[in-house]
Amino acid sequence: MPRNNSLSTLSDEKAAGGNQLFPVFLKLNDLHTVLIGAGNVGLEKLTALLNNSPLAKVTIIALKVSTEVYLLATAYSTVTIHEKLFEEQDLDGADIVVAATNDSVLNILIREAAHERKLLINVADKPSLCDFYLGSIVQKGDLKIAISTNGKSPTVAKRLKEVLNEGLPEEIDTTLQQLSTLRNTLKGDFTDKVKKLNEVTSVLVKSKPHSKFKSLFRWIIWGTIVASIAIVVSILWFRNPEFKNYVEGINPIFYYFLGAGFVFAFIDGAIGMSYGVTSTTFSLSMGIPPATASMGVHLSEIMSNGIAGWMHYRMNNINWKLFWLLLIPGIIGAMTGAYLISSLEHYAQYTKPVVSLYTLILGIVIFRKALDLKAKRSSAKIKNIRFLGLGGGFIDAVGGGGWGSIVLSSLIAGGRNPRFSLGTVKLSRFFIALMSSLTFIAMLNGAHWEAVAGLVIGSALASPIAARISNKISTKAIMISVSVIVILISLRSIINFVLKVI
Structure with a gap:
């Protein structure tokens, strides 16, 4: 019992501060995302979703839909728009929910409806209501890096995105493809493969040759x-x-x-x-x-x-x-x-x-x-x-x-x-x-x-x-x-x- 109490205390101390978010990468192409709101914020959320997963199935629910959202949606066959007031049954069949309205009362109702269905939800500009955040993304081909500030400062995340975008060479994707090919040709057990790949990639963390x-x-x-x-x-x-x-x-x-x-x-x-x-x-x-x-x-x-x-x-x-x-x-x-x-x-x-x-x-x-x-x-x-x-x-x-x-x-x-x-x-x-x-x-x-x-x-x-x-x-x-x-x-x-x- 004393040992369990010590472990519990240590766990509580670790949980007292720092970024407690657990990073994951979702296969949105295989999920159904419901986006409520189609104004400027809705456009930003939709753009983020489609830029990362062009085949994502997204259903937009909004009474008023901006021209920009219409134009973006028409370029993707997997995006549908319903011009209507939000109803709880709109979340039936959803896997992920994103609320992008400027109505705080409606956002709370959407969150409650999502939680009743055991769905994860992101509420724009309301970190306290979010189950997950849409972080800044850096992508170079198959390489994708997500940046999170625990909801504290999206601006800092955007600045870090700019730095990484400029700092990471475009050729990094070619390196990934070559390493993937190399991995498929390696023989031996798991330990031998890891050792070989570590030797090949060690150049990435060495001092810059120039x-x-x-x-x-x-x-x-x-x-x-x-x-x-x-x-x-x-x-x-x-x-x-x-x-x-x-x-x-x-x-x-x-x-x-x-x-x-x-x-x-x-x-x-x-x-x-x-x-x-x-x-x-x-x-x-x-x-x-x-x-x-x-x-x-x-x-x-x-x-x-x-x-x-x-x-x-x-x-x-x-x-x-x-x-x-x-x-x-x-x-x-x-x-x-x-x-x-x-x-x-x-x-x-x-x-x-x-x-x-x-x-x-x-x-x-x-x-x-x-x-x-x-x-x-x-x-x-x-x-x-x-x-x-x-x-x-x-x-x-x-x-x-x-x-x-x-x-x-x-x-x-x-x-x-x-x-x-x-x-x-x-x-x-x-x-x-x-x-x-x-x-x-x-x-x-x-x-x-x-x-x-x-x-x-x-x-x-x-x-x-x-x-x-x-x-x-x-x-x-x-x-x-x-x-x-x-x-x-x-x-x-x-x-x-x-x-x-x-």
Whole structure:
């Protein structure tokens, strides 16, 4: 008896805390699911059921059925809809019940009717009424991972789903198929088979083979940053005599661009875009020619994006496959664009309104994206990443900005994970800015170096802070404010040009 009492006490202690849910995977294709409710919540539940079990037999009971539910249901022959009030006998013959109504009293009645029939039920947004939860699902072919937070935070479950979706390679399903084939060919008893399979799969839990490459890559990034700083300082020292006299009296425009660079880089690091367009717009308003303005933006972005890219690298926010697809085409496009706009430097009075028109368009694009932040992303990912990088790099160099607005927004709109897209775009931007800057330096004799120095130092100071808060800041108000400022300044520049021509 004392021993039994001890075991009982130990069991009670274990049950006192932690996630007590028992995970299972149901064969919904062999079961009958009754879904009550066909509004937005009902659509979410139905989508989850059918995405995981396309042949699931689902009966929908609802007095009002949304158009989206109708469209989804018509694509599956195993889904039926009954537009009617719920009655207890609707659960006769059911195996699983899902209540997705916004009527708390009705949800309780449905739960009682389900329990009378010994049926398990899920009640949307009411963990206390649920017998089971519909967790976030990560699927790669035959591999399926369910995530549960014990009903505490579905948002955390969704974020973990995004991380796992990006972290698990698509080839994992091929590995599963190969291991299945291998298992069927193994001979011997159960112990021998397990030993052999453990040997084959041990590589999955060993240290990543490219860890040495990442360590080398880290030194390459920092070495390039240091070298870039040395290049910029050397150019300032030898090409502009006034730089030597900065200790005695720095041109006030340096401080203007120092503050502007800090603000613009802080915004860019937080929302992943707008540094180029805001900096170029500001530079043009201060009388800087388009090519020189673009050179200043890209020189400053060497350090700011190097630091930001490094921070995202440390936080594991990089999709390496996407990085390499963007990098080479982006560099080619950026160097081509830098060469073209530099060749037209003597016609700055004509190219300035063209660039202002471009920044005006980008301002409108940013404003529209701010209003559509909650819009659903497309389920189809962009396939031609190389062309996106080529076009984004070229337009960015010609217009002094747009890499984030074009490339990052396109990736996110195409269904890419926002956090990994942001980190990857920032890191690739570092190398693209470096190569385009070298092209600008080779083409231009140099001027307005105090403005360039301000942008370089200001953006560098803001980058580490901005990368840290990239997942915490509310973006809508910032994007709207940025877009309005860009639009107004661009319009001012265009209007002034038109008035001069008239």
